[in-house]
Each structure stands twice: as structure tokens, then as C-alpha cells.
Amino acid sequence: MGLADSRLSIEIPVYLSPPPSSKSPLVTTASKPLTNGTNLEAKFTVLPSPSTPPQRIPFQLSLNSPSIPSSPTDLKISVGLCRHTWTKGIDTSLGSPDGHDFPGIVVGSLTPGISRPQPGNIGLRDDGKGMVVEGEYEIGEGMTSVRGCGLRVNVSALLHH
């Protein structure tokens, strides 16, 4: 009597339904001291994307400080999209040492007076209390759509002849 090792592979497709995207603005705040002892207050609002899957992510960044001028110079703002799950160890450009960033859409000086941003650009306006930076993060070609995933099951059996 001999032994034969027979293997059977079964692939079971599993499709995961994505959770619904948020329909409400997401708001977070932060503060950082200035050299003159006052603080720069920031409010970052991520607005719901009009499309599914989102191609552009609209956002607003409000900056308020008692000492911030209406036309600041040397003010640079960048906005990027990043995640930190399975890219640990890759340096980033936005101060996160254990993640990976897609490139920020804008790195440069702001020009006051732009009332409406173009796609992939940001604009600056004075809302009477401070500055509001508006823009849209456009999702680039380096990101791909995930339509589902599969589960592979391997079954091994020993057959006796």
C-alpha cells in the first residue's frame, strides 16, 4: 500500500461592502505658539466628497491669531493624504516618521485675494476673523480602487492505496 499526497484548493470570493462615507463635515482643531507669545489657532474641516468613490476631498483650514496680518508673508501650507497601517518604516515629508504620504497638493506661498480655489490648488480669503484656506485634495493615480478580496483555502489529505 502506498501513500499519495493530494491537495485541493478552493477559492472563495469575498466581497466587502464599504462603510458609508461621512456626509457631515469633520472638524478638528489645533494650536501652536508664536514667537511673540500668542497662539495660532487652526480649525481643519474636511467636507463630504460629492462623488463615490471620492476623487476630490474638499477642505477648509481656518487660521486665527491676534497677531496674524491680513497678508502674511512666508506662510506656506501643504496638504497631503497619508496612512500608517502597512507602510511602517517609510519616511514621510509631513513629519510622520512611520507612515507614508501621498504628495501634498500645494507647497508654496499663498497669495491673498484668491477667493475661489481651482482643483488641485488652494485659495485664501479673509473671513473677518482670520484667514480661511480652501482647497480640494485630488486623489492621484497612485491610488487604486479595491473592488473586493478573496479568501483562499488549501486542503491537504493523505490517501492510502
Added chain:
Amino acid sequence: MTDGQWSLQAQVRWKELTAPLVISQTIHLPHYTFQS
């Protein structure tokens, strides 16, 4: 951070700031992942 979660991160640099201001918001983008 679980799969599908991302951070939209803004960084502000200004000569009057003692350090760059970084602010981020976690958003859910289940349709997108890295192309490896």
C-alpha cells in the same frame, strides 16, 4: 488606523511659528489603497 482609514493632514509653516503646525483629520476611504 484600520484598513481604509486615512489622514488628511495639513501643515502650516510660518516664520512667526515656533514650530510647524500640523493638523490632521481621519477620513474613511475604503475604495483606495496603495498600488504595490
